Amino acid sequence: MSYVLKQLNQEWRFMLKQKYILILLACTLLLSGFSVFNGLSEINQQKNTIERLKTADLMDRAIAQDKHDDPGSLAYYSFHLTYLAPSNIAFSALGERDVLPWKHRIRMLALEGQIYESDSQNAELAQAGKFDFTFMVSALVPLLIILLFHDLFAHERTSGRYDLLIVTAKSQFVFWATRTIVRFVSVFLCLMVPFYIGAWVSHVSIFDITFLTLCCFIYLTFWTLLSLWWGKHSGSAPKVASGLIGMWVLFSFIIPILGDLAINKIVHSPKGGDIVLTQREAVNDAWDLPKETTMNAFIATHPQWKNNVEMQSMFEWKWYYAFQQVGDQTVESMAQQYRMAAQEKYELAGYVSLISPPLLIQRYLTRMANTDAVAAFEYEKDIREFHRQLRHFYYPLLFTKNDFDKHQLINIPNFDDVIDQ
Numbered sequence: 001m002s003y004v005l006k007q008l009n010q011e012w013r014f015m016l017k018q019k020y021i022l023i024l025l026a027c028t029l030l031l032s033g034f035s036v037f038n039g040l041s042e043i044n045q046q047k048n049t050i051e052r053l054k055t056a057d058l059m060d061r062a063i064a065q066d067k068h069d070d071p072g073s074l075a076y077y078s079f080h081l082t083y084l085a086p087s088n089i090a091f092s093a094l095g096e097r098d099v100l101p102w103k104h105r106i107r108m109l110a111l112e113g114q115i116y117e118s119d120s121q122n123a124e125l126a127q128a129g130k131f132d133f134t135f136m137v138s139a140l141v142p143l144l145i146i147l148l149f150h151d152l153f154a155h156e157r158t159s160g161r162y163d164l165l166i167v168t169a170k171s172q173f174v175f176w177a178t179r180t181i182v183r184f185v186s187v188f189l190c191l192m193v194p195f196y197i198g199a200w201v202s203h204v205s206i207f208d209i210t211f212l213t214l215c216c217f218i219y220l221t222f223w224t225l226l227s228l229w230w231g232k233h234s235g236s237a238p239k240v241a242s243g244l245i246g247m248w249v250l251f252s253f254i255i256p257i258l259g260d261l262a263i264n265k266i267v268h269s270p271k272g273g274d275i276v277l278t279q280r281e282a283v284n285d286a287w288d289l290p291k292e293t294t295m296n297a298f299i300a301t302h303p304q305w306k307n308n309v310e311m312q313s314m315f316e317w318k319w320y321y322a323f324q325q326v327g328d329q330t331v332e333s334m335a336q337q338y339r340m341a342a343q344e345k346y347e348l349a350g351y352v353s354l355i356s357p358p359l360l361i362q363r364y365l366t367r368m369a370n371t372d373a374v375a376a377f378e379y380e381k382d383i384r385e386f387h388r389q390l391r392h393f394y395y396p397l398l399f400t401k402n403d404f405d406k407h408q409l410i411n412i413p414n415f416d417d418v419i420d421q
Contacts, residue, residue, distance in 0.1 A: 008178050015182055021148065028144050028190040035136040036198040039091035042130060043202075046102070050083050053103065057081035071397035071404050072317025075108040075390075082106055082386060082415045084379040087370045089204045092133040092195060092212065093362070095371030102376075104383060108394055110327040111387045112279045112335050115380060116272035133195055134365045137216055138358040139252055141191060142223045146244045148183050149227035151237035184224055192216065211368060219361050252358045259352030259359075267348065269341030270334045282330040286323035298322040301329060308399040318398040325391070339377070346373045382418050389413035 015021055057079065064077040084102040106114055192213060199209050226247065231240045286294050295309040302325070311319060353359040366372040390413055397404055 008182060010178075012182050014179075015186065021183070021186075024144055024147055025186055025190050028141070028187055029194070031140060032133070032136055032191045033194040035131055035133045036091065036194040038130065039094060039132040040198055040201065042094060042132075043086045043091045046086055046097070050085060050103065053081050053083070057105070065406065065409060069404075069406070070317070071394055072320065074409070075317070075321065075394045075398075079105040079107055080386070080390070080413075080415060082379075082383050084375065088202045089199065089208045089212070090369045090371050091198055091202055093365040093369040093371055094130045094132045094134075095366035095369060096373055096376055097371050098130050100373070100376040102379065106383060106387055106390070108321060108324070108387075108390055110279055110283055110324040111384065112328050112331050113276045115383060116276050133198075134362055137191070137219065137365075138362050141187075141220060142248050142252070142358070143245070144187060145220060145223040146227055146241060146248065148187060149180070149224055150231050150240045150244055152179065152183075152228065152231055180224065180228065184220070188217065188220060191220075208368060212365060215361055215364055219357060222357060251356050255352065255356040256359050259349065259356070263345050263348045263352070267341050267344050269338050272338065275331050275334050275338060278334065279327045279331045283323060283327035286326065289323075291319055294319060294323045294326055297326045297329065301325070302395070305395065305399045321391075321394070321398060339380075342373065343377065382415070385421075386413060386415050386418045389418070 061078050061080070064079075065074060068074050068077055082104045084097075086097065086102075090097070104114060195212070196209070227240075227244055230244055231237075291311055299306040299309060309318070309322075349359075350363065353363050363372070367374065393411065393413055396402075397408070
């Protein structure tokens with residue numbers, strides 16, 4: 001044991017004398033710190049946006065309720081904020097939050113058009129994505145590992161010290177293991193320390209910290225062992241480096257890109273824009289259709305209101321919201337196909353990730369952070385449930401002739417209650 005400790009101390013002092021290693025470690029620390037800072041800034045901005053919108057949402061709805069007295073107008077002019085709040089550890093894996101919507105303002109109108117209208121954003125920035133800790137781990141750290149370990153053996157061979165080191169070392173295994181451990185632990189700490197600081201600031205649970213640490217440890221170990229194996233069986237450091245970088249390009253870019261192209265080729269679905277257009281056409285056409293046609297289509301799915309569909313004038317709010325509902329019914333099959341295709345794409349991407357370690361760790365970390373496509377699916381389910389509750393609240397007020405009292409608005413559905421269910 002004393003020999004191992006002595007060898008570790010010697011390797012540590014030897015590493016500190018190598019400037020290029022210190023530069024690589026400094027780059028790891030700086031890039032990791034920047035990725036954590038960038039993630040924290042983005043998530044704090046999103047949290048502040050949600051809180052600001054929640055306050056504005058209450059004020060806007062209070063103004064609408066003060067101006068209007070009938071339930072039809074109240075339903076039309078009242079917006080309701082829905083949102084997907086980021087988890088505490090979301091700063092480390094922003095995932096799909098820069099692509100898929102995480103906030104919507106919902107009304108009692110046809111829902112599909114409201115869901116598939118995404119937030120406007122810079123398309124080039126969305127394509128580039130965010131520089132977060134997960135990107136740092138999955139894409140950049142392998143390069144740093146390659147630079148640190150590709151010449152572990154080849155450098156000694158080139159300098160002519162390899163045979164001397166082997167002869168003088170008490171144990172070849174201990175010698176190379178301690179040199180590897182010193183470098184590995186150094187780069188691992190430089191990577192993880194900024195994350196631990198960010199996790200402390202964000203109040204991340206010990207379980208999540210442990211799980212992410214384990215994932216990063218396994219991932220870095222994979223690239224380290226690959227670099228050591230390749231370097232041990234080759235005498236040329238440039239050849240080792242070029243081969244490992246080729247593997248990095250294959251795993252990080254070629255396989256994910258080809259996999260994405262193959263999945264899009266295999267899985268076909270309606271586009272969100274097509275769903276919006278079809279739904280809006282159905283709603284607009286309803287103004288010119290006989291009212292009986294709209295009401296018959298409505299009571300086919302809402303038979304409880306079949307005795308309350310008679311019209312006493314040319315325009316009534318119940319008819320207006322009935323054809324909004326029918327507009328959703330018109331694109332129901334398209335929307336279902338879209339959701340099923342999105343789920344199938346996600347599942348197929350899981351198979352692709354099995355042969356792409358960078359994609360695999362991204363998948364695990366974004367799932368843990370609740371920032372992946374699954375989180376977006378669940379958010380959409382919450383929106384649909386909230387909209388269903390809104391309709392169930394307003395339909396009795398629209399289809400019956402009972403006197404309306406604004407005090408009934410105290411029972412209006414709240415999106416926060418849907419989240420808590």
